[in-house]
Structures are given as C-alpha cells and as structure tokens.
Amino acid sequence: MTDIKDFTSQYGLVEKIDAFGYLDALKANPDAPRKHGKIVLVTADTPLMASRGEGKTTTTIALIDALNKRGIDAAAVLRQPSMGITAAGSKGGASGGGKASLTHPELIDWGLTGEMAAIAAAQNLLVSFAEKAIDEGRLDDILVPRVSEVPSRSLRAITVDAGKNNVAEKVVLTPTCELMQIVCLSRSMDEIGRRVAAMIAGTKDGKAVTFGEFIDLWRITDMLAGAVMPAKTETVNGSPVYVHGGPFANVSIGIPTLASVQMACSLHDVVIVEAGYGADAGAQKWLDIACREYGAQWPSAAIVVTRASTWRDDPELAWRYPFHVDRLEKLDIPTFPLVNLWDGEDDQIPALRDTAKELEFRDPIIGNLYRDGGEALAPQLDQFVDALVGGSMPAAPHSHKGMPLVENVRWIAEQAYGVPAERVVLKDGFASSLTEANELCMSAGVSLDDMAVVAVKSPATMTDNDRAGEDERTVTLKKVEVHAGAGLVHVNLTTSLTTPMPKIV
Incomplete structure (x- = not known):
C-alpha cells in the first residue's frame, strides 16, 4: 500500500507520519500514484540583529495559503525550532503569527512534537x-x-x-x-x-x-523511532504543513529533514522549504550541502524575505539584500524579493517598489503578512506562478566532494559572502586545527575533503566586518571540527556564536 494515510498516526493535536516507510513503499511500487512537487526555497536577508527574525516562517505560511487560494496544491516543510532560544523569546516564534500562523503554534514553539x-x-x-x-x-x-x-x-x-x-x-x-x-x-x-x-x-x-x-x-x-517521523499540522486557513528537523543554519545545517521534503514532494505540486537565518547561512547550506552533496532537489524558485527597515535604513549594510537576490538569480533560480512590513509602514510601499526597480529586481512582493496573511500575497503572485509553471525541473548540481577543505571554504566565501579567495584569512591556530582534523579522519578511515563543509558563523554578519568597504571585507577561519557520522566538517569563522543566550522577555 502507498496511501499516506496508512503511514499516519495521531500524536496529540497533530499527526505523525512514517516518512521512511512511505518512501520505501513508493520505491517498491514505482507505478504507485505520486506527485513530483517543485521546491521553492524561502530564505531571508541577513538580519540587522540576530535576535529579530525577518519573517521567513510567516512568509512561508502566507505563501502556501496564497497558492492554495489560487488553486495550486502547495504545502510547507518547516524546521522544529529550538525551545531554549525561540520559545524563550530570543527571536520570533517558529510558527508564524497573526493570519499567517499554524493552528497549534505552542506545539511547535515548545518542542512538543517529541x-x-x-x-x-x-x-x-x-x-x-x-x-x-x-x-x-x-x-x-x-x-x-x-x-x-x-x-x-x-x-x-x-x-x-x-x-x-x-x-x-x-x-x-x-x-x-x-x-x-x-x-x-x-x-x-x-x-x-x-x-x-x-x-x-x-x-x-x-x-x-x-x-x-x-x-x-x-x-x-x-x-529515535519517533524522532524520525515528521509532524503534520496546518495553517489557520487549512494549508498542510510538515515540521521536522533542527534550526540554526549559522552553527549547523539549519534545514528540515530531507525525508520530510522528499515525502512532501510526492504529495503536493509545490513544496515551500524554509532554510535558516539569511541567504548567506540557510540558502547556502540548502544549496551546497542538501542539494550538492545529499541529492535534495534544487529550487525551482526562491523568495528572499526582508524588512523595510533592514533593507533601507542602514546604508552601510544596504549591499547585503541585493547581493543575496543577485546571487540566487545567477544560479538560474528565479528569485523574488519580498518585503514583510511592520504596522505603520504601508505608506513606504511606493518608495520600496521604486528602489526595487532601480536595483533591477523582479517585481517585489510587499505586504503586512501578520495582519493580512495570504490575502496580501495572492494578487501579487502572477510572475511567481508563471516562473513555477513554466520552469522545468532543475538538474542535479555539481558535487564538491574531494575539493580541499580550505579551497572549498574560499569558494563559499566568494559565492555566499562576496569575499574573494585571497581575502580569506587563516587565524593563528587554524593550521594546527586543520592538521588535527585531517589526522583524526585518516585514523577513522575517512577523508576530510569528502565531507560537506558547514560554515559556523554569526547569523547577523556575512564577513568579519560587513560595514567595511567592498574591497576591504575579509573572512577569517578559526578552527575545524569533524562530524564524521553526518559526513560534515565544521569550519568556525571568527565571528561565530556557538551557543547564543536567550534574552529575558
């Protein structure tokens, strides 16, 4: 049997799905009915403050509501947040808000899916x-x-x-x-x-x-028998949402589980995948780890979320948002800028559209998603839907397996942070840390260069100093840590924060 209901059980107020069993059943029955959903990546601008979200989850929820309103079968795959940071109030909740929220947000924010x-x-x-x-x-x-x-x-x-x-x-x-x-x-x-x-x-x-x-x-x-099962919930408007996998793309991979995404793609025409923090962290890791090294589907389109204040109110950091949009476009991913407005910012919409036109963006999507939810997006999605419907399924990207670690990090710095290879600096002690990691891997019978690189960095910066001039920005490498079981090697950058503390709320 390949009916998803046969692999679904009730878990309190949500459902749990045996994704492994369902995917095995599809593999054993290649003629069984299934969909081949296209992936849309929702990522964000690098936030001015790490503790304030730009609105990726709120956007993701509003987006699937808007697509379903337009008759497109869409679902979202979200990450299970960290209770110690998200629910303690150190950043926005991980279940949206207002009209763009889940039916039982407390189950997600407080980690009650188990x-x-x-x-x-x-x-x-x-x-x-x-x-x-x-x-x-x-x-x-x-x-x-x-x-x-x-x-x-x-x-x-x-x-x-x-x-x-x-x-x-x-x-x-x-x-x-x-x-x-x-x-x-x-x-x-x-x-x-x-x-x-x-x-x-x-x-x-x-x-x-x-x-x-x-x-x-x-x-x-x-x-881990229960932990490997995605939770299924829904938005307040009835759109399906799957929750599975950890957050924190600044200090880890920050992506939902690949099994939950693959399962969702077999059930829906469009699957919105949310990747953590800014495009320099979450999008980079979805593309360069999940897709390049682990066979996840390359996105058919992307949404880059920002706030009006983040985009426009700090001239020294204004380069970051256009950089993210341009970078994804250069990867042949149709990329749509989305401005998630705060209350009282509606009068800025004409100026925001003018700025987007000057930057040669696609037509921006702008709205107060907390207040208006998917209703704010549905009328603005013509270009977005055309890109999804008219585009073909993307090919598998080239793997970096075997690329020397430092060369790989320099490539990431240039592609994701805009810092050329010659301005990637090795901090005192990095060389010895790299040698120790190499020796550890050799003694375990694995190759360090065959592992996918996880850049461990601050969520609020792309370089050592984002306020420096374009020709002065650097990235400094600090230490190396091996996760051989996961097939990953962590490279800490100078400004990395490995255990952020929650603020008092």
Whole structure:
C-alpha cells in the first residue's frame, strides 16, 4: 500500500507520519500514484540583529495559503525550532503569527512534537557510553558533546571526574548536535544506524574510535523511532504543513529533514522549504550541502524575505539584500524579493517598489503578512506562478566532494559572502586545527575533503566586518571540527556564536 494515510498516526493535536516507510513503499511500487512537487526555497536577508527574525516562517505560511487560494496544491516543510532560544523569546516564534500562523503554534514553539527530546536523550546516551568506555580503557577522551535544549554558559566547558582521568566535556544545543544532523540527512533507519556507527566517540592512543566499535546500535536507533517521523499540522486557513528537523543554519545545517521534503514532494505540486537565518547561512547550506552533496532537489524558485527597515535604513549594510537576490538569480533560480512590513509602514510601499526597480529586481512582493496573511500575497503572485509553471525541473548540481577543505571554504566565501579567495584569512591556530582534523579522519578511515563543509558563523554578519568597504571585507577561519557520522566538517569563522543566550522577555 502507498496511501499516506496508512503511514499516519495521531500524536496529540497533530499527526505523525512514517516518512521512511512511505518512501520505501513508493520505491517498491514505482507505478504507485505520486506527485513530483517543485521546491521553492524561502530564505531571508541577513538580519540587522540576530535576535529579530525577518519573517521567513510567516512568509512561508502566507505563501502556501496564497497558492492554495489560487488553486495550486502547495504545502510547507518547516524546521522544529529550538525551545531554549525561540520559545524563550530570543527571536520570533517558529510558527508564524497573526493570519499567517499554524493552528497549534505552542506545539511547535515548545518542542512538543517529541523529536528534540528523543534526539537529545540518544546523543546524551552516546556520551554516557563514551564515559563508560573511558572506564574500560577503550577511550582516552570524548569528542562528542552532551546536548540540552536550554543554553547555559556554565556548561559550555566542563570536566567530569572519571576516576583515573578528568575528562573534558561540553554541552551544545540539541539542534546543533551531530545526531540531529544525521536525522536531517538520512532517508532510512539503516542509514541512521550506519551514520551513528561512524560517529567518532573519542580517541585512544591518538587514533579515532567510533561508536560502532563498542556499542549495540539498536539502543540508539530504537530511541529515535519517533524522532524520525515528521509532524503534520496546518495553517489557520487549512494549508498542510510538515515540521521536522533542527534550526540554526549559522552553527549547523539549519534545514528540515530531507525525508520530510522528499515525502512532501510526492504529495503536493509545490513544496515551500524554509532554510535558516539569511541567504548567506540557510540558502547556502540548502544549496551546497542538501542539494550538492545529499541529492535534495534544487529550487525551482526562491523568495528572499526582508524588512523595510533592514533593507533601507542602514546604508552601510544596504549591499547585503541585493547581493543575496543577485546571487540566487545567477544560479538560474528565479528569485523574488519580498518585503514583510511592520504596522505603520504601508505608506513606504511606493518608495520600496521604486528602489526595487532601480536595483533591477523582479517585481517585489510587499505586504503586512501578520495582519493580512495570504490575502496580501495572492494578487501579487502572477510572475511567481508563471516562473513555477513554466520552469522545468532543475538538474542535479555539481558535487564538491574531494575539493580541499580550505579551497572549498574560499569558494563559499566568494559565492555566499562576496569575499574573494585571497581575502580569506587563516587565524593563528587554524593550521594546527586543520592538521588535527585531517589526522583524526585518516585514523577513522575517512577523508576530510569528502565531507560537506558547514560554515559556523554569526547569523547577523556575512564577513568579519560587513560595514567595511567592498574591497576591504575579509573572512577569517578559526578552527575545524569533524562530524564524521553526518559526513560534515565544521569550519568556525571568527565571528561565530556557538551557543547564543536567550534574552529575558
């Protein structure tokens, strides 16, 4: 059977879908009815402040409502937010707002679909196994951090008394951890098992030791049985929305799970995928990690969201929004600027349209989506719909597998941040960090250059100093961290923030 209802169960006020089982059923029945939905990427301008969202989720929800109003079968795939940051009020909610919101936003903002807790428990159990391995003489140190949904500076670096040795550990946010990345990138439980087995637990006599060498993997995969199932909810206007996978494209991959997106594409004609933070973070990682290295579908169109104040009120940073739009257009992705208005900004619409025309953008989409929802967008989508209907399915992009890591980062800096390769600077200590990462990978039997690069950076800046002149901007590389199970290598940039603290609200 390939009816999605056979793979769907009730989970409180939302539904959970066995996406792995459904995709396996489609694979086993190639003649079964299915759709081949086109992907639209919703990304954003680099925000003036990391703590203030530009409105990607609100736009995504309003957009599917508008498309469905026009008779187009559209759905959205959103990321499960981090409770410790989003729900604590450090940024906008991850379920839209006003007329562009979900029916049960509290279930999303407070992590009640269950995946975060299951992934946290599983990764923390892995660390406990690693601690036991130290007691048994299998490991000398631990390289996998514990995780928590609530950030704490006091837990960023801790020391555990392990008898003979004091073992250094750290705690990171759940959505940034390697196990979350594995869930996001895998398309079956077997793949998750293989990737968990390849996670580097620590080292023994300077050589990498993977979890597959000393634990029974069923203990972890059983814990993740519910976490791998996307949640299905809907907008207040009845449009379908799937929620699955972690946020934070500045310190992780920031994309929804590939299985949830693939499932949605088999069920709907248009699938809106939201990628985290600005286009320099979320869009870059969807294109260069999910698509180039993991076979996700290249977008048929893109929406770049901004606020009127972000776009126009800071001349030193005004270059960033046109850069994002132009970059995506140069990748042959029809890209539509969208200005998400605050209350009291309606009188700015004529001036915003004039500025967009001067910048040679496509006709901008402008509206107060909190107030008006999809009703504000539906009349403005003629060009957007024409681009979707008239465009063909894009080809698979060229992989960067095998490209030397530093060369790969220089390519990202030039393409995504506008900084040429010669102005990518290696900070003192980076070379030794790269050497250590290379040696770790060699001892684990994997190649560092075959891993996809995750740029770990500030969400509010694209370069070391975005206010510097175009010919003066640089990007500085700080350190390297290997996530062998996920097939990723993190490269920290100078301005990176790995565990942001929530503000008090």
